[in-house]
Amino acid sequence: MADTTLLAEALFPHVTRLGADLEIQYPPRNLPTGAAITRFAPSPTGFMHIGGLFAALISERLAHQSEGVFFVRIEDTDKKREVEGATDIIRTTFAEYGIVVDEGLVRTSESVGAYGPYLQSERLDLYAICAKHLVAIGRAYPCFCTSEELAANTATQEAQKIRPGYRGQWARCRTHTVDEALARVRAGAPYVIRLRSEGTFDYHKVTVDDCIKGSLSLPENDLDTVLLKSDGYPTYHFAHIVDDHLMYTTHVIRGDEWLSSTPLHLELWSAFGWTAPRYGHIAPIQKVDGGGKRKLSKRKDPEANMAYYAEKGYPVPAVIEYLLNLANSNFEDWRKEHPATDYRKFPFSLKKLNVSGALFDEVKLMSISKELIAALPVEEMYTQMTTWLTVHDSALFDVVTNDAAYTKSILGIEKEGAKRKDIRAWSDAREELIYFFDTGFAVDTTLLTSDTPKEIVVEVFDRFLETYDPSDDATVWFGKVQAIAAALGYAENLKAFKQNPTAYKGHVGTIAQILRIAVTGKTKTPDLHTVMTVLGAERVGTRIRALRDILKKTRQML
Ligand code: GLU
Secondary structure (H helix, E strand, O other): OOHHHHHHHHHOOOOOOOHHHHHHHOOOOOOOOOOOEEEEOOOOOOOOEHHHHHHHHHHHHHHHOOOOEEEEOEOOOOOOOOOOOHHHHHHHHHHHHOOOOOEEOOOOOOOEOOOOOOEHHHOHHHHHHHHHHHHHOOOEEEEOOOHHHHHHHHHHHHHOOOOOOOOHHHOHHHHOOHHHHHHHHHOOOOOEEEEOOOOOOOOOEEEEEEOOOEEEEEEOOOOOOEEEOOOOOEOHHHHHHHHHHHOOOOEEEEEHHHHHHHHHHHHHHHHHOOOOOEEEEEOOOEEEEOOEEEEOOOOOOHHHEOHHHHHHOOOHHHHHHHHHHHHOOOHHHHHHHOOOOOHHHOOOOHHHOOOOOOEOOHHHHHHHHHHHHHOOOHHHHHHHHHHHHHHHOHHHHHHHHHOHHHHHHHHOOOOHHHOOOOOOOHHHHHHHHHHHOHHHOOOOHHHHHOOOOHHHHHHHHHHHHHHOOOOOOHHHHHHHHHHHHHHOOEEOOHHHHHHOHHHOOEEHHHHHHHHHHHHHOOOOOOOHHHHHHHHOHHHHHHHHHHHHHHHHHHHHHO
């Protein structure tokens, strides 16, 4: 038996299975050629970052558009960072956003799939088997250095202005003989398992064929990185390699904070003699801040958290479409050409991803969202809106559901041609709907009289009430508003006013605006004739009369 095999046995006496047994336990997947196997591998920190959903969506698209598999693996080896319920947040966010997970812990609370466990803390035996193998072949060794010794190493390196790290001559335990190591193990000294790196940082480069960033040349790894900690838990570097090998991952799509460790990962793949998957590193989503751009921050930016979108009431497809738009700028043109097609038919491309970081823009999200809401059939709009209101605005929920037919007629305004675009997210519903209901209707009378003398406003009201007929169509209705304008010295249309501005007090727009404010309390609404039709003659009459009376009283008081 080779010395290193003896050492491996002494370090892992309970590990009896071999790497070859694992290859039998996890046979290759039976998938069509070219099928991508991708994964989302979050640490359960209890926070679903928009960048996480972005990466998950990219991986999911890659898998499913190639008839492959998308799975979720929970990387819970850092117990300090773990938050209870974190897996549920991932599961519910994916379910909400329609991210279909084929395997792992996210589809149900049970793990699904034949390549599990999908929770790293339940895979410690697999890491031990693989670590034992690396020790046996001489590519890993136990390190007994204490944290004080490691700190002293780093301090010396810093003092000598040498790149810090446990490597080469600085890697004290690397040179222990097997007998020395065995003696320490037998004496019960605590240890970690480290890679025995064969790389040279300064002289050799390794080519990373990144499927997002293209071909990159990076210095080789020369660090004897920790693979297994003293409690038997693996580091991310080691665990993801064992997992992605045994789960047959073809593409590792991850944040670009991992790019600099990729040479280490490639060294590990080759130490095992396994074929590495393609790595693809996504730059973080950025936002404009002041004059510059910066990474969306979990602490500073509420929009970094997926919970923000649910709270604001952005419909799920709007967020997905927005993310696809961020990922592939040609998505927008594709969408124009295929307005009714499922986004899953869009030919997503890794090559078109923004290498330096997509720029988050909520205004763009709003514009996608309002178009989508405008295009929803009334019934669907009603269902989605009330579903959101139950959770986020129960007072408005009570108001709108109290008269569902009326609410639906409000939602139906300018539905034809999807023209009404004042609702960008369900949280706009209050502002855009409440004035239709008497409980939420209020007018700031100064708005009415800011540009027009009270007497004229009252005159507009009187004349309107005399002539208003709810059965008038839009043309007749507008003709009457024009007649009021003309009678009070206002131009009947903008053109006439512009041609001879001094001849008029203003134009018909002012008269219509007075009426708009009077019946809605707002300066901007959908088409006024339609709004009045929905409000109904009684409400229109009551609102205008009440205002007229208030204005008349204030006039008398002057
Ligand atoms: N657990 C790692 C993280 O949360 C995953 C990186 C990867 O996808 O490999 O950053």
